[in-house]
Amino acid sequence: MKITGDQQLIKKMNKSIVLDTIRQRQPLSRADISAGIGLNKATVSSLVSELIDSRLVTEIGPGESSGGRKPTLLLFNKQAGFAIGVDIRVSDLLAVLVDLEGSVIREKSVPLTDFTPENVVDQIGKTIRLLSRRLPDSPYGIVGIGIGVPGLVDETSRVVSAPNLGWDNVDLAGALAAEFGGNLHIDNEANAGAIGEKLYGAGRDSQNLIYLSIGVGIGSGIIVGGALYRGTSNFSGEVGHMTVAEDGPLCRCGNRGCWETLASEKALLDRAAGIWRDHTPGLEQILDAGKRGDKQALDLLNEIGSQLGVGLANLVNILNPELIVIGNRLSLAGELFEEAMLQTIKNRSLSYHRKKTHVDFAKLGIRSTALGAASMPITAFLTDPDVSVRELS
Structure with missing residues (x-):
């Protein structure tokens, strides 16, 4: 049984590596992937077929030939799903809807005057539902949500302290998970901003x-x-x-x-x-x-x-x-x-x-935190492409 489990884990890891290689180096062929990551061509071909079936990867036609048959080039399907990133600030919250490469599809800013956890949770929920309406066609819809908070967030995603909001020991993730599912990420807003600038901005x-x-x-x-x-x-x-x-x-x-x-x-x-x-x-x-x-x-x-x-x-x-x-x-x-x-x-x-x-x-201007927050559920989703995703009403 352990051998079977190990084989399944290795396959999932290899699938994630193949997908990441396509994202980072697209467009490229199956042979390019095999040469780049050291997996044999048959294994790469099998994993690519699964990624195409799951609509995370698409074929775009032939590339340049190096002497034999022209290779078929592959692209990451950035609109296979979407994520929402929220930046809670001391005067408002900024939320963005992005595709799987972090491109902004829509955004919404909502003024905040009442910083009680109940009101902020209510405003976040309304904004997520608003951004989730009339999504472009995709197989996965909203794959997850990330939120940046101006305060201390511990390893369990609990907001330990957010002085500018007047918060202490607030279970923000718990308050939102029942409606919006498990691929929910809460982090300090500066951490999220750092990730945003590293992935998409100055860094x-x-x-x-x-x-x-x-x-x-x-x-x-x-x-x-x-x-x-x-x-x-x-x-x-x-x-x-x-x-x-x-x-x-x-x-x-x-x-x-x-x-x-x-x-x-x-x-x-x-x-x-x-x-x-x-x-x-x-x-x-x-x-x-x-x-x-x-x-x-x-x-x-x-x-x-x-x-x-x-x-x-x-x-x-x-x-x-x-x-x-x-x-x-x-x-x-x-x-x-x-x-x-x-x-x-x-x-x-x-x-x-x-x-x-x-x-x-x-x-990224004042979007750094919102975009970094959105990247967190995207990373989790693409690390495990078989993860189930809750549809938002």
Whole structure:
């Protein structure tokens, strides 16, 4: 019995490898796959036939001949199914419907004023149902759902703490699983953002990167050797609570001088409220003023850029990353504070450490987390193409 079980496991693994090879290198032939992964042609042909029968792979006609019969080329069927990614933020939630290659089909933003778990779960459910209507024709429909949360998420997908939402020990996955099935993934929003930028954005060619989500707070997702680094308890990346000023402002965590009290979007808005006393400008108004050359706005943005550079220099010295990607809402102001930020990194980091480190802004804009969240159920589905999927009404 064990031998049979092992054979089934090996076949499933090989099938997943063949599918991944087609996704990464398409279009290619059966012979190309055999040569690339070391499986014999008969085994590859059998597995490809199964993938065609399951409509995950399609044949597109003959390729170039190398002397014999022209080979039949294969493509991954990116519209065999779809996934939904949700980014829970402190003012709204952003949800995207994507195909199996992460291309956005639809998206929806929903304002949030009531952050109780019950209301957020209700809004997520409504948004998922809305995006799931009138799907393009596909054999698998919605293959799964991923959600990024601005807080600590443990190994069981329980939201241990999300201070900006007022959440403690919330079983978000349990509240949604009854309706939306088992291929449901909950993770910290910065981790999801890091995955999104690694797969689809600025980090596609990088194996070691840090994604910084800079909004109300500062969080990070850390990619090491192409994989997400999670730490012992799944809580890695809380760089916003790195102390950068011993007697600095009081942070919501109870400490003083945390990096996010000096360099986040909230820090920017708090300072702006002290400068423009007749009104409280939002980020967009500060950006508009800076682009018009307003000195107060530019000075404020340069100050935030310098404070960002202080923390980034620490990360460069400690982790020596290949790439740092700055995302979330503060990245919208990147062109206005970039020079001050880079100059501070240069002044405060070790020259050998920063020599090969590049700093960039998120290529996915404010979609990084939603797209990264959507990729999680896609990865799970494609690792096990035989997984059953619940249809959404």
